[in-house]
Amino acid sequence: MYSGPLRAVVTALLAVGVAAAATxxxxxxxxxxxxxxxxxxxxxxxxxxxxxxxxxxxxxxxxxxxxxxxxxxxxxxxxxxxxxxxxxxxxxxxxxxxxxxxxxxxxxxxxxxxxxxxxxxxxxxxxxxxxxxxxxxxxxxxxxxxxxxxxxxxxxxxxxxxxxxxxxxxxxxxxxxxxxxxxxxxxxAEYKSGLASCKQKTIVVSHNAFGYLAARYGLTQVPITGLTPEEEPSAARLAEVAKYAKENGVTVIFFETLVSPKIAQALASEVGAKAEVLDPIEGIAKESNDDYFSVMRTNLTTLRGALSCQ
CATH class of the missing domain: 3.40.50.1980 (Nitrogenase molybdenum iron protein domain)
Incomplete structure (x- = not known):
């Protein structure tokens, strides 16, 4: 037990701590x-x-x-x-x-x-x-x-x-x-109409984030990495996706806004495709005026161009 002046100091410190916690x-x-x-x-x-x-x-x-x-x-x-x-x-x-x-x-x-x-x-x-x-x-x-x-x-x-x-x-x-x-x-309705008539139906994406979108609008998603975007893909997976992209005439490899695009860009270069942003809307960039709807509509425009939609 504390006594004398030391007890007074400890009591004061505890009081300050409790007040700070409450605040x-x-x-x-x-x-x-x-x-x-x-x-x-x-x-x-x-x-x-x-x-x-x-x-x-x-x-x-x-x-x-x-x-x-x-x-x-x-x-x-x-x-x-x-x-x-x-x-x-x-x-x-x-x-x-x-x-x-x-x-x-x-x-x-x-x-x-x-x-x-x-x-x-x-x-x-x-x-x-x-x-x-x-x-x-x-x-x-x-x-x-x-x-x-x-x-x-x-x-x-x-x-x-x-x-x-x-x-x-x-x-x-x-x-x-x-x-x-x-x-x-x-x-x-805009997505259904906009993606109804497209020459290409496959999207190759850097991160496995677009499964629900693909399922809803009749697309096939091929992700480079799985559910965790920072995960490095294996050499075997990269080779697998590159082969698939070449065989299926994929012209765009998509990367996202909040993760490094380097892997997607390298794959795009290898298969002779472009690299473009497709945003999973997990967050909004700093100092952006976008919201969910504006980003979703930008994604639709991007998809229509990449998939040669009518």
């Missing part, structure tokens, strides 16, 4: 705001966008991933873990970001919405040739937002979650989700 919790961006808004944490950009559109003026949304940052393996700071714990609700996609899963399990499980439960996820990888899958190639594909009809289902689930927390504005959340889903329906 840190109360000032969290994701906790219920003084103006009565719901404080919601969204795990990454598409979920942030949907929650903001559905919540409108009654919700304050915090994104755990900084603009321009790849979200797959995000690490959370102590402040962000506190934001998850303090939030009125957390919208996330389980098994996409392990650190977020851990934070939810530690202090937010009963107030979380796992959008992976809204619609069943598909297997993440189909090999071009027979053989065992690498670890990076196993698992379920999380990129459901690239199918607008699946994102519409997520919007409805977010509206229900917010309405349960804030019954006074439940009708408004439902109406906002309906309005968003109308826009998503229009986008879906």
């Amino acid at each position: 840190g919790c109360s000032s969290s961006d994701s906790s219920a705001a003084a103006d009565g808004k719901l404080g919601v944490v969204a795990a990454f950009y598409p979920l942030q966008y949907v929650t903001q559109q559905v919540g409108g003026d009654h919700v304050s949304v915090t994104n755990l991933v900084e603009p321009g940052t790849e979200p797959h393996d995000v690490e959370l700071s102590p402040k962000q873990v506190a934001q998850v714990t303090d939030a009125d609700a957390v919208v996330y996609l389980r098994e996409f970001q392990p650190a977020v899963d851990d934070a939810v399990d530690s202090g937010a499980k009963n107030k979380s919405l796992d959008v992976a439960g809204v619609a069943p996820l598909s297997d993440g990888y189909v090999p071009l040739e027979e053989g065992e899958l690498h670890e990076d190639e196993k698992g379920k594909d999380p990129h459901v937002w690239l199918d607008p009809t699946r994102l519409a289902g997520i919007a409805d689930a977010v509206a229900k979650k917010l309405g349960d927390l804030d019954p006074d504005h439940a009708a408004e959340y439902t109406a906002n989700a309906k309005a968003l889903n109308t826009k998503l329906g229009t986008l879906d």
